[in-house]
Amino acid sequence: MAPLAPAAATAVAAKRGLGAAFIFQKALISALVALVLFSLMIGVRTEAGPEGQLIYWTRFGDLAAMVGTVFVGSIVIELLRHWWGPVETIRVVPARVTSGLALARRAIAPVLLIGTFLVPVIFYDQRYILDLGILVLTYVMLGWGLNVVVGLAGLLDLGYVAFYAVGAYSYALLATNFDLSFWVCLPLAGILAAFWGVMLGFPVLRLRGDYLAIVTLAFGEIIRLVIINWQDLTGGPNGVSGIPRPTLFGIPLDNSDDGLAALLGIAYSPTHRIVFLFYLILALALLTNWATIRLRRLPIGRAWEALREDEVACRALGINTTTTKLSAFATGAMFGGFAGAFFATRQGFISPESFTFQESALVLAIVVLGGMGSQLGVALAALAMIGGFELFRGLEQYRMLVFGLAMVLLMIWRPRGLIGHRAPTVFLEHNQAISSDVVKEGRG
């Protein structure tokens, strides 16, 4: 932080000296507000009694504890705030720091990649870590897929999980009904999801900003409701089970005579399949990443970014916004479809419960937290979010509460995401980094 100007410093010092009464007053008000807020919701507990009649009992102890927590918490927060002093919101990064960071940034991606490649080698015996790795990579892939729509094209999509669902159900239904193999279904799932992406794209072509958000949300819900209610095709709430496992280009990874283990003449172990799934999702995720990076350099990718920055200017430059938007939706949806097909083959069972709005919000949170448009940021955010989510597995009940709170606090702390930095794809003489704090977002 830059040294404070003398006047500001004395103001802070004065505040520190005067603080006690002020802080106490503020904490008291917070506690009073908390008392009213929690009075009925926490102070009284309702439950259906033996005859179906609602009964209630009081929990004044819990209420007092909550109000006390708010009182103390508010004092702590105020103290921290005074201690840190005013924080400058716009800062210009010095050149040396920038170059240091750029070096670290160049190093971190290869290190992460190699590390990820080595995970199945190092943790071969630890099923839990491998499963967690597969889960994180699935979200990395979903995040990268949504990043095309939200991060590059600036189209806010709250129904991304619909394409995930389309991919998963495409694979599940094709494989269980027609005995098609995973490698035939994977492109089909991608194409079907892309098709639905275009279907969603058409109505939203004329919409701007937040209208888009609600239409995509509605679209996601429509797909989910249709899946639940079209029982003949999808099995309704019961889902689809018995989805075949993936094969290594036709060679099954099981204990049979023509399985991979028998062919190679090694002892069979169920870990083979997990390791295979790990590398499969890693390959799919890297494919997404590679395609995104390539597309960004093509005219279509530049059109996406132009659309994100300013739609009106974009149109004035003669860019066809219709094809630009539709291609962004289709591309993002296709990757979502791939991820869905992978999800179906990994789980062996899918049901509509896996495709709720919460999933969409989680993926969107990963993209925004990662810093929109930053591939590395999305990967780190997926690792942090899913890993963090995993930490709270013991506290099943409080997990979503903590997740919601974390979303709020992270947005307040870093509204631009973890990597709030964007390198321009086109530059004149040398690549100069811009801190995204000073970049203004267009309302696309």
Add this chain to the structure above:
Amino acid sequence: MDYFAQQLINGLVLGSIYGLIAIGYTMVYGIVGMINFAHGDIFMIGGFIALISFLILVSLGLTFVPVILLIVLLVSMAITALYGWTVERIAYRPLRHSFRLAPMLSAIGMSFVLMNYSQIAQGARVKPVPPIITGGYTLHESVDGFVVRLSNVQIVVVITTIVLLAVFTWLVARTRLGRDMRACEQDQTMAALLGVDVDRTISMTFVIGAALAAVAGMMYLLYYGLVDFFMGFVAGIKAFTAAVLGGIGSLPGAMLGGLLIGLIETMWSAYFSVEYKDVAAFSILIIVLIFMPTGLLGRPEVEKV
């Protein structure tokens, strides 16, 4: 014909509940320009507080229904309004000048917080209450025995909605606060320069929206006789759909949109399939937006460069 008349009544009652929630969305969107994703959950909290205060009042020995209803209404409006204020204070005010996705994500986060908070505090099971207002009038009885009924609950819901709308319209059109709100809606910077306390006005917007959502929550409790922690999500999307359908930012539009969504949903359930009623409501939203991107009563958005 009788069947249609009955569905019309049911649809209008449901629509007034949606309309009350939709006003909260439309006001916040008009002034701050963000979708308050937590608004549906505020509605759910309002329903819970109405339920709990009702239980307490009954166990205290109160029997005169109008008094109970009035107290429940005031208590749930007051406490829920404070929820609205707190949510704005914690999750939205620090992000007022942030880039536009940030407040939306913190609103989604807040929605999860409220939903899981009430699940933890009150349990995940549906809470049913016995009918509080009973009785009604038979409007018409056809030859084959089909009865068109207007129940007292429906009368209460519609009358409360009309009264609150009248009060609210007066508030926006005639009071100082209403003038401040309209000023902030047009141009916050200019309003601030002319002496309007923008922060206070925005807080009040959230408070009023939450109070109306609390009324909707209580009406929902009276009408359906149950609340649960998840009801805010679907009701919230539908009310937002109503607000968009009517033209977001427009108050009469929100009410009109609410009524339309209520009618569509009821008619669809009556004549087609109950399972697809939400699909019908959302599809209509999409269709309307294709042909009228600003909704039914919305002003066309001017593109600024």
